[in-house]
Amino acid sequence: MSSEVATNSVDLNQLEKESYFKSIAKRLVKNKLAVIGLIIIAIQTLLAVFAEFITVYDPAEQALTKQELPVGSERHWLGTDNLGRDMWSRIVHGARISILVGIGAVGLGLVGGVLLGMIAGYYRRLDNLIMRMMDLLFAFPGILLAMLVITILGTSLVNVVIAISIWSIPVCARIVRGSVLSAKKEEYILAQKSLGSSHLRIMFKHILPNITAPIIVFATMRMATAILSTSALSFLGLGAQPPTPEWGAMIAAGQDYMWTSPHMTVVPGIAIMLVVFAFNVVGDGLRDALDPNMDLNQ
Amino acid sequence: MAGLILRRFIQMFFLLIGISIIVFLSMHLAPGDPARIIGGPTATDSDIQPLVVQYWNYITNVFQGDLGYSFQSGQSVNEAIATRFPNTLNLAIASIIVAIVVGVTAGTISALKQNSWLDVFTTTGALAGISIPNFWLGTLLILLFAVNLQWLPAGGLSAPFWTVTGMKELILPAITLGTGAAALIARMTRSSMLEVVRSDFVRTARAKGVRERVIIGIHCMRNAMIPVITVIGMNFGFLLGGTIIVEQVFAINGVGRLMIDSIADRDFPMVQGSVLLVASLFVVVNLIVDIIYIFIDPRISID
Numbered sequence: 027m028s029s030e031v032a033t034n035s036v037d038l039n040q041l042e043k044e045s046y047f048k049s050i051a052k053r054l055v056k057n058k059l060a061v062i063g064l065i066i067i068a069i070q071t072l073l074a075v076f077a078e079f080i081t082v083y084d085p086a087e088q089a090l091t092k093q094e095l096p097v098g099s100e101r102h103w104l105g106t107d108n109l110g111r112d113m114w115s116r117i118v119h120g121a122r123i124s125i126l127v128g129i130g131a132v133g134l135g136l137v138g139g140v141l142l143g144m145i146a147g148y149y150r151r152l153d154n155l156i157m158r159m160m161d162l163l164f165a166f167p168g169i170l171l172a173m174l175v176i177t178i179l180g181t182s183l184v185n186v187v188i189a190i191s192i193w194s195i196p197v198c199a200r201i202v203r204g205s206v207l208s209a210k211k212e213e214y215i216l217a218q219k220s221l222g223s224s225h226l227r228i229m230f231k232h233i234l235p236n237i238t239a240p241i242i243v244f245a246t247m248r249m250a251t252a253i254l255s256t257s258a259l260s261f262l263g264l265g266a267q268p269p270t271p272e273w274g275a276m277i278a279a280g281q282d283y284m285w286t287s288p289h290m291t292v293v294p295g296i297a298i299m300l301v302v303f304a305f306n307v308v309g310d311g312l313r314d315a316l317d318p319n320m321d322l323n324q
Numbered sequence: 325m326a327g328l329i330l331r332r333f334i335q336m337f338f339l340l341i342g343i344s345i346i347v348f349l350s351m352h353l354a355p356g357d358p359a360r361i362i363g364g365p366t367a368t369d370s371d372i373q374p375l376v377v378q379y380w381n382y383i384t385n386v387f388q389g390d391l392g393y394s395f396q397s398g399q400s401v402n403e404a405i406a407t408r409f410p411n412t413l414n415l416a417i418a419s420i421i422v423a424i425v426v427g428v429t430a431g432t433i434s435a436l437k438q439n440s441w442l443d444v445f446t447t448t449g450a451l452a453g454i455s456i457p458n459f460w461l462g463t464l465l466i467l468l469f470a471v472n473l474q475w476l477p478a479g480g481l482s483a484p485f486w487t488v489t490g491m492k493e494l495i496l497p498a499i500t501l502g503t504g505a506a507a508l509i510a511r512m513t514r515s516s517m518l519e520v521v522r523s524d525f526v527r528t529a530r531a532k533g534v535r536e537r538v539i540i541g542i543h544c545m546r547n548a549m550i551p552v553i554t555v556i557g558m559n560f561g562f563l564l565g566g567t568i569i570v571e572q573v574f575a576i577n578g579v580g581r582l583m584i585d586s587i588a589d590r591d592f593p594m595v596q597g598s599v600l601l602v603a604s605l606f607v608v609v610n611l612i613v614d615i616i617y618i619f620i621d622p623r624i625s626i627d
Contacts, residue, residue: 162342167565295460303455
């Protein structure tokens, strides 16, 4: 009898979990823009993973007999650039860079932001110190903070990832701190405390799983910012260096050929815009699906 | 209210000191210690003052209005910034005007005509506006209006903004920089307006027979603008950051361009001075927004 009850309760738990994720997925799928966004992200991911298989040419391979071929050329459907490099190949490999940079920058920012935000929200004594430090980082316009970090570390794509992750930390820490503050008041936390659970256990096993919604939304939206900022910094010459097929760097290189080969500028720009748009609308959709009343500005 | 404003001022002071420390330390953490560069190859360790002393000297100079001298040209940083800053400020102000006019108008129309094609067009347009890289938008605008149609100049900011040439020069960069902010302002205005037009006092005003134009223009606007002002204030700060990119696209001789050139040259005093200026301005603008906010919504001071 007792085992039957136990099985039933497991089933119920399973059911509840499923229906929670299902209901989120259902609400997300109802949002047409979010679906379009998800499709774009899926395509980008596929291009990034299978880049070698979908492209014929190496993105850095120059062909000086085929310079500046227009869009729709034979064997180069997106044309070639001023050095005769295949644009399709460069865009596809650029998709890989953009997604990796986004994941790297957001991932690092999350680690720092979640840790600091959890500590600030959980230990009241450290709250003031940590949050004032975050305020200080907030006092810089993001791109400026990134540039400051690049001044210290030097210009490279990896340093851009670090710079953007540092810029993400205070934003993430604020969101996490706010969520921890409200989660801390819940009864199950009190129960854990009276059971004698360690602080670390309470923080990471009980609070963290309950504040994932705002973190997921933040991470999705931040992917858009990270991808956009990486391309901006590379455009300025502070990020990816030639011949890396980074979209922002490609636009910068295309600027000198705007009169003769506008596709060198237009094509990578469309790529950036589509991907950033996708992460923005999916982030918007997730926010509505996870909790319509959630306030990200807390 | 006065106490609250005073507290914000004190906070701002400490924030500015914090910024100056971060900026100063970043320059010293970068490879190639500035003190050693100035000291030259013959300088020994005993010639280099400790970092704290260097910072103290630097900050006392800054308070006396001296930002140092360029490593590259020997030019005074004050002078370099003074000649370029008006361009940056003009660009930032012009683009915030574009952003407010376009954003508030689009957001209001979108809210009043909810679910119409105009609403769909505006909300989708706003999403596109947030997602478009401004350096790319600028390039496309140059391609269309300067190269193909030849209506506007492709770059530079040589004439004062009150002249026709000056205004023409400002149009494309201001649109480029203002688009993202306009999109954010439109989204905020729309959601804020939607909330306000459904509130009880609007219904009461309608029942009293107040004209629709007065209801929307006065009653709704004032209440809906409270969150919008925060977005505008925050964006003005971000626009200051954005000028760095747009100045590069339109070859405008501003502080942002100075900053990028100086980073490339590792000209630390120039980077230090320009970053300090932009970050301080950002903090001051945020303080002004906070104060405006207190005046518009007196409930804040009670809280």
